[in-house]
């Protein structure tokens with residue numbers, strides 16, 4: 001199985017690259033942000049609770065997202081592999097993911113990090129906010145808080161995969177196709 005963690009700060013291009021990757025490798029795309037937004041759209045209790053945090057640019061609790069991922073893994077038993085996009089975002093989530101995959105007889109193949117500087121991220125997110133309708137993309141203060149959450153809680157997840165020799169880093173600035181090619185070159189090494 002090919003189980004890829006696509007990593008990087010908000011606005012790094014994880015969603016865009018995931019679209020091309022799922023087609024090429026026929027993987028199931030698991031974006032916790034997308035799953036949470038669909039819970040909000042459906043007006044579920046989980047969605048309403050999560051929205052309060054998401055609108056402030058804060059992470060939702062680990063047990064909530066771990067539960068969502070566990071359900072999705074169970075619902076996709078015949079998958080060729082998964083792209084985890086926006087998950088794991090804390091070391092506790094990474095540990096839980098390892099255990100979930102182990103219980104299914106598989107493991108993470110590798111983490112690919114898209115490197116983009118803070119200034120470029122701010123620009124991209126504000127631009128996305130103009131037509132995505134995402135409240136958390138439209139306000140510079142909320143964007144700053146999301147980047148801070150990333151630096152405080154999510155960046156350490158890279159170390160978790162470095163310790164397992166599964167960490168690969170790629171320049172996330174440039175044209176979308178050449179970034180995609182760089183990702184495919186890394187996948188070829190798994």
Ligand code: AMP
Nearest residue numbers: 032033053054058059060065086087089
């Ligand atoms: P994203 O679409 O990945 O940018 O996620 C949007 C928002 O959803 C984040 O700012 C968090 O509030 C929440 N979220 C998404 N994934 C996670 C996660 N793995 N852990 C905690 N919160 C998350």
